[in-house]
Amino acid sequence: MDEIVIPLLLWFEENKRDLDWRKNRTPYTILVSEIMLQQTRVEAVRSYYKRFIEALPDFESLAKVDDIKLLKLWEGLGYYSRARNLKKCAIEVVDKYNGIFPNTYAEAIKLPGIGPYTCGAILSMGYQLRYAAVDGNVLRVLSRYTASSLDISLEKTKLYFKQEIEKIMPKEAGTFNESLMELGATICMPKITRCEDCPLRNTCKAYRQHRQLSYPIKAKPKEKKILEYTCLFITDGMNYILIPKEKDLLNGLPSPILIDHFITSNEAIEITQDLGFIVRNIEHLPEKKHIFTHQVWYMKGYKLYVKNLLNYPNYTKEQILEELGISSCFRKFLDDLWN
Ligand code: SF4
Structure with a gap:
């Protein structure tokens, strides 16, 4: 050579x-x-x-x-x-x-x-x-x-x-x-x-x-795992709740409340109420898809308006857009959140 x-x-x-x-x-x-x-x-x-x-x-x-x-x-x-x-x-x-x-x-x-x-x-x-x-x-x-x-x-x-x-x-x-x-x-x-x-x-x-x-010869990659999630964006109309993740999950970046399957809007309200919130309104966000190295995530999203955010970590739109690192899979919802 x-x-x-x-x-x-x-x-x-x-x-x-x-x-x-x-x-x-x-x-x-x-x-x-x-x-x-x-x-x-x-x-x-x-x-x-x-x-x-x-x-x-x-x-x-x-x-x-x-x-x-x-x-x-x-x-x-x-x-x-x-x-x-x-x-x-x-x-x-x-x-x-x-x-x-x-x-x-x-x-x-x-x-x-x-x-x-x-x-x-x-x-x-x-x-x-x-x-x-x-x-x-x-x-x-x-x-x-x-x-x-x-x-x-x-x-x-x-x-x-x-x-x-x-x-x-x-x-x-x-x-x-x-x-x-x-x-x-x-x-x-x-x-x-x-x-x-x-x-x-x-x-x-x-x-x-x-x-x-x-060329080159390459064995077929393994099929990606398909997963379904529901994201709950809980807000008092001003701030949004984002929860820091463990380091080995989504690289420790904050995320909305994440349910590991699809749920209906009634179930989303029930879960939010079980967390102690008083739900005033709910909006269904357009579904998203995100492709990771070994997984494909299909995500439903709900925006839930609640009376107050209790003691959960919460952030303004500006903080989320300018200061917080938020995983690109959830970033896909942001335009719809503020439309
Ligand atoms: S196959 Fe690649 S390395 Fe070979 S001549 Fe064409 S461009 Fe060059």
Whole structure:
């Protein structure tokens, strides 16, 4: 595979996209951008990244930030455990390594939230160490290039390609990793290939076979679990009750009162009354659907007007919109709540 190195580096030099996180490369900015880019598109990350780095420019500021501000900066990106792990990682980098990201694989891989991909990305791009960073883009490019019959959903396949890349890794390790990822993101894309613009087409096996889209081989994912919930938004007309969740549920973000099945409006009133409220009125909100990694939630919603909010934690519309991190699945109801 070593014939891919020079063409890829030359192509990348000419064609790389102008991305904010490529401008001021430090292990910290690489870490933040790579974690944001996991499961989120480049276009969506652009504005979040800028705002995040302006507010928290280094490991020290991230280690000290309070959770509400952190989740607010992350709000909209989803997968909030990534933000929490980022902070945990920053705390450890500050406490154990004086604010400097470690430059050995053995130390870096032990930090919270750092897997083989992120570890390889930071060490190669931040320190030019010869480690591969194998993400979905890289797996796709190499599977096509070698017409590989290996199932890319298996860890052993990732490990195989990681080892293959490290065998041919040039001294410009970070740039090489990036060029592979960039090729996957802009030329050798999941549903379309721009082989006529690809620097690897002369030696690409899938291209020669005219079977580009037959690769990579991937086992079918498990069906997502379908769940039904009812959300009760209890309000006195001004403030709304939101309950903080356990850390392992909805990432600890506040949520409306949540019933784990569909209920009728009469049942919603009864439940609210059982909680001690005097219900004045009820509105049925349009149903919502939210897709998580392994689950699909169908949600009914009711807005219940009550006489007073007793001692339950409650928030104004402004606090909910501007200060509180609220899970994106419930955020879908907000427009209807205030219509
Ligand atoms: S030639 Fe086509 S299939 Fe092969 S790596 Fe390039 S874009 Fe992908």
